[in-house]
Amino acid sequence: MEIRILRNFIVVVQEEGVTAAADVLRISQPALSRQIKELEHEVGASLFVRGNRSRSLELTDEGRLLYRRAREIVELADRTKSEIAAGERIEGDVHIAAAQSVVMRTVGRAATRLRECHPDIRIRLHDGFGADIVEWLNNGLADFGVLVQPTDMSRYDHLVLPGGDEVGVLMRDDDPLASHDAIRARDLQGVPLIMPQGALNRREYSGWFGRYGRNLNIVGTMNLSYNASRFVQEGYGCALGYGGIVDMSAGSGLCFRPLDPLLHGSLSMAWKKDQTLTPAAAAFLETLRDVVAREEDVEGRTDGSV
Numbered sequence: 001m002e003i004r005i006l007r008n009f010i011v012v013v014q015e016e017g018v019t020a021a022a023d024v025l026r027i028s029q030p031a032l033s034r035q036i037k038e039l040e041h042e043v044g045a046s047l048f049v050r051g052n053r054s055r056s057l058e059l060t061d062e063g064r065l066l067y068r069r070a071r072e073i074v075e076l077a078d079r080t081k082s083e084i085a086a087g088e089r090i091e092g093d094v095h096i097a098a099a100q101s102v103v104m105r106t107v108g109r110a111a112t113r114l115r116e117c118h119p120d121i122r123i124r125l126h127d128g129f130g131a132d133i134v135e136w137l138n139n140g141l142a143d144f145g146v147l148v149q150p151t152d153m154s155r156y157d158h159l160v161l162p163g164g165d166e167v168g169v170l171m172r173d174d175d176p177l178a179s180h181d182a183i184r185a186r187d188l189q190g191v192p193l194i195m196p197q198g199a200l201n202r203r204e205y206s207g208w209f210g211r212y213g214r215n216l217n218i219v220g221t222m223n224l225s226y227n228a229s230r231f232v233q234e235g236y237g238c239a240l241g242y243g244g245i246v247d248m249s250a251g252s253g254l255c256f257r258p259l260d261p262l263l264h265g266s267l268s269m270a271w272k273k274d275q276t277l278t279p280a281a282a283a284f285l286e287t288l289r290d291v292v293a294r295e296e297d298v299e300g301r302t303d304g305s306v
Helices: 003-015 018-025 029-043 061-086 104-117 130-138 197-202 206-213 225-233 279-302
Strands: 092-098 121-127 144-148 156-160 165-172 192-196 217-222 238-242 254-258 267-272
Touching: 003 018, 003 029, 003 061, 018 029, 061 092, 092 104, 092 130, 092 279, 104 121, 104 279, 121 279, 130 144, 130 267, 144 156, 144 279, 156 279, 165 225, 192 197, 192 225, 197 217, 217 225, 225 238, 225 254, 267 279
Parallel strands: 092 121, 092 144, 192 217, 192 238
Antiparallel strands: 144 267, 156 267, 165 238, 165 254
């Protein structure tokens, strides 16, 4: 399976047709059609639905799978070529797959310091949630992943990021719960709730809800907070999640109330145990370790620790 053919297949999908893709690729339409047929023969399956009268091509299930894997293969090939070309020079891309979190400020500080020492290193951020991040890490598409705990970390080395996110409820500022200083489990009985899908899968908040968790009115799930906040603004429900992520400035119509008793999320920067870090990724990790150590030292002195 040639990388060149996979690249052309990706363009056909993205341009929604062989003719348009041939124009982009500057090759003849018959030649590109022949490549696609040869690719189908090689994988032993039809990649596009034949007889579709719409103007755009429609992928089969096998075609969707190949498109997804082809993008991964091409990206890995490009990264490998770039890393080999860089040799021992401290340059290139560092790919970080991350959940939305205020602790990304620590990662941002490390990236800023890294750029001062190595201006030819670029940080590539990939926003995602637990399952996506784990897949990117396992497939080698990300050098690092910011994972919400608890997560099975047996396959990874990791560095705990300081601080952690305060868990609470995002609501409209005219919601009756907005008059509370904090939200207790019993306050959420009957309240339409949008819950983080990963937290539901891990039963992350079951201990906090206790007996009040039996009859929750869960009206939706989310992976990232921004879109959920738009639903909250429109009155669809309240969203349980981390504070400090979405805009709650004056005029936003939103407010956030922490849980009582307090609950904080913990996050770790993870990387595969068996993966050799590129010089750029190794430099980033060294810088991040230094930033985390400094922040923990400041926090310890602020708490009165010796």
